[in-house]
Amino acid sequence: MSPRSPTSSPPDRPSGSVKTAAELRERGLIEPGELIAVERVVARFAATITEELVELINPDDPDDPIAAQFVPRAEELTLAPEELADPIGDEPHTPVPGITHRYPDRVLLKPLHVCPVYCRFCFRREVVGPGTGVLAEAELEAALAYIREHSEIWEVILTGGDPLVLSPRRLGALIAALDAIEHVRVIRIHTRVPVVDPRRINDELLAALAVASAVYVVLHCNHPRELSARAAEACARIVNAGVPMLSQSVLLRGVNADADTLEALFRRLVELRVKPYYLHHGDLARGTGHFRTTIETGQALTRALRGRVSGLCQPTYVLDIPGGHGKVPIGANYIEQDGQIADINGELHEYPPHAEEP
Ligand SMILES: *Cc1c(COP(=O)(O)O)cnc(C)c1O
Ligand code: SF4
Numbered sequence: 001m002s003p004r005s006p007t008s009s010p011p012d013r014p015s016g017s018v019k020t021a022a023e024l025r026e027r028g029l030i031e032p033g034e035l036i037a038v039e040r041v042v043a044r045f046a047a048t049i050t051e052e053l054v055e056l057i058n059p060d061d062p063d064d065p066i067a068a069q070f071v072p073r074a075e076e077l078t079l080a081p082e083e084l085a086d087p088i089g090d091e092p093h094t095p096v097p098g099i100t101h102r103y104p105d106r107v108l109l110k111p112l113h114v115c116p117v118y119c120r121f122c123f124r125r126e127v128v129g130p131g132t133g134v135l136a137e138a139e140l141e142a143a144l145a146y147i148r149e150h151s152e153i154w155e156v157i158l159t160g161g162d163p164l165v166l167s168p169r170r171l172g173a174l175i176a177a178l179d180a181i182e183h184v185r186v187i188r189i190h191t192r193v194p195v196v197d198p199r200r201i202n203d204e205l206l207a208a209l210a211v212a213s214a215v216y217v218v219l220h221c222n223h224p225r226e227l228s229a230r231a232a233e234a235c236a237r238i239v240n241a242g243v244p245m246l247s248q249s250v251l252l253r254g255v256n257a258d259a260d261t262l263e264a265l266f267r268r269l270v271e272l273r274v275k276p277y278y279l280h281h282g283d284l285a286r287g288t289g290h291f292r293t294t295i296e297t298g299q300a301l302t303r304a305l306r307g308r309v310s311g312l313c314q315p316t317y318v319l320d321i322p323g324g325h326g327k328v329p330i331g332a333n334y335i336e337q338d339g340q341i342a343d344i345n346g347e348l349h350e351y352p353p354h355a356e357e358p
Helices: 021-026 032-044 051-056 065-070 137-149 168-179 203-209 229-240 259-271 295-308
Strands: 099-103 106-109 155-158 186-191 215-220 245-250 274-280 316-321 326-329
Touching: 021 032, 051 065, 099 137, 106 137, 137 168, 168 186, 168 203, 203 229, 229 245, 245 259, 259 274, 259 295, 295 316
Parallel strands: 106 155, 155 186, 186 215, 215 245, 245 274, 274 316
Antiparallel strands: 099 106, 316 326
């Protein structure tokens, strides 16, 4: 392990990472025969893996679930006709740069398009990357002005990119600016940092989160092996600072699309005081077909989980409808066509027999 201290890392960069095909080869993460295809992949879709994650990968396991999520592969060059550049339709709901306003009471604010790692299944893979930078000062001002002018906005969701890549100083200033807007009552931050670069969760960053009273952190995490001792400690620091944590996961073939893995993931998150919030069906991002399951597979998994783990461990299985129509729950349905209710064993029951509204 390298002798980095939490405060010595440069403000806008993860502490050490692997980016190019040559570096991936050097670290034994790809085979020599993959080099040319992977060079083509990384020319099209950004790739970065933090040292933290490289240490978690077992190079002898061809099916390693961490490698599957972050190591670029030739399969990404296969584009399916149904795949889209903007799979969840953010673009039509972008009134000013950096803002996505699809639901009346909440907006996404994307202060930057940089991430500490680039997930191979990313739904924003056509817009995120190291060259895409941060919102210019004037653009950020315009985005804040938009939020100020729209008094129906109750919640601001910081996403990107990964907002915790911002320096604590800039993040704190942004949270303070949002907190100063009277109608903004809740600030939510979507991030992968506690898992992929846990050293960034230092005192300065925690102080920045504490600037506003209702800040939630939503951790993006897909496999229990991501939750290393250091990741667990980073989550504990956030929760102990009074910031509630939720998680979101993506259902991914070859990573977590089986009941045992999902059970272990959600149990571990709840043990760390992180409440599983959403399990996303894989979006139709380009070159991600090898990760996608069918909706039927996802529904069967939610049904299996319902029977075997605590309600605390049950996220809502959701689909972001392509074209910008928003997210809807698509989990198992327990009400049969004739009004009977299926229990977790599939047995049908009447409820309540012959009852009608008065
Ligand atoms: C997902 C999303 C949200 C947040 O939705 P919740 O269901 O509140 O988590 C808000 N705005 C946009 C544009 C989104 O895609
Ligand atoms: S952290 Fe989020 S935005 Fe960044 S590459 Fe992964 S899925 Fe995409």
